[in-house]
Amino acid sequence: MFERLENRYFFRGELVLENEMHIGSGKGDGTTDALVVKDFSDKPIIPGSSLRGILRSTIERIASSLGKNPCMLTSINCVTNSRVLQDEFKKLLEEKDSSKIMAFLNNNSKICPVCRLFGSTVVASKIRVTDLLLRNERSNTSIRHGVGINRDTETSQDKAKFDFEVVPRGSRFSLELIGENLTNDDLALLAVGIQEMSNGNFWIGGNTARGLGKCRLEKLEIKYFSDADRLKKYLRDGEKGLDSLPLNEFYACINTLV
Numbered sequence: 001m002f003e004r005l006e007n008r009y010f011f012r013g014e015l016v017l018e019n020e021m022h023i024g025s026g027k028g029d030g031t032t033d034a035l036v037v038k039d040f041s042d043k044p045i046i047p048g049s050s051l052r053g054i055l056r057s058t059i060e061r062i063a064s065s066l067g068k069n070p071c072m073l074t075s076i077n078c079v080t081n082s083r084v085l086q087d088e089f090k091k092l093l094e095e096k097d098s099s100k101i102m103a104f105l106n107n108n109s110k111i112c113p114v115c116r117l118f119g120s121t122v123v124a125s126k127i128r129v130t131d132l133l134l135r136n137e138r139s140n141t142s143i144r145h146g147v148g149i150n151r152d153t154e155t156s157q158d159k160a161k162f163d164f165e166v167v168p169r170g171s172r173f174s175l176e177l178i179g180e181n182l183t184n185d186d187l188a189l190l191a192v193g194i195q196e197m198s199n200g201n202f203w204i205g206g207n208t209a210r211g212l213g214k215c216r217l218e219k220l221e222i223k224y225f226s227d228a229d230r231l232k233k234y235l236r237d238g239e240k241g242l243d244s245l246p247l248n249e250f251y252a253c254i255n256t257l258v
């Protein structure tokens with residue numbers, strides 16, 4: 001699009017389930033009401049969009065405690081929620097003046113830090129997450145029996161019984177997250193979310209209130225290029241041409257959040 005490729009960061013690791021997980025496919029079969037989402041080889045997966053959404057809300061919640069007010073949780077003006085700013089942005093896009101567009105996208109009073117990183121219906125996201133494939137050779141999913149609670153009387157109702165499939169604890173999924181044109185602020189916010197994932201303060205899928213879907217990021221590695229020379233090296237040599245970002249340096253970004 002209009003943006004030049006300034007840098008690209010590859011975050012790779014393994015997401016390990018510390019409890020059973022249910023991400024519904026929206027389908028059932030003759031015996032189970034809710035099956036988990038699976039790939040073509042019938043192995044459970046974690047859709048990249050699910051992980052991205054939880055990462056976003058994790059960052060959103062913490063960002064607002066660190067003075068980086070996201071528009072979702074505060075009433076600040078952001079191109080995502082302001083008609084006036086949307087019209088202004090649309091005009092800039094029509095003019096195709098990339099320096100003005102960049103200035104708009106880097107202006108804190110035009111776009112909130114979380115929309116700048118994760119995008120919205122109006123602006124593109126800087127973050128992509130590939131669907132997370134199961135690393136284990138096979139997965140022995142099992143069926144859990146849930147009982148619906150009547151919210152009015154708080155009694156369990158026989159009629160509300162339902163069965164759902166879960167992926168077992170200990171399952172490992174490959175995680176790949178790619179960030180492009182990240183600023184220091186973007187990296188700092190991302191470090192907050194990824195740190196939460198590494199600390200195991202991360203829940204994915206359904207029934208998380210009951211502890212389901214607790215997971216932890218392990219074996220994280222960060223590789224990147226951040227200038228034209230390094231980009232050429234990457235294009236020429238592939239993965240070998242990338243620089244490594246040590247984890248302590250990455251997490252140190254958090255201190256720069258003001």
Ligand SMILES: [Zn+2]
Nearest residue numbers: 071078112115
């Ligand atoms: Zn926003």
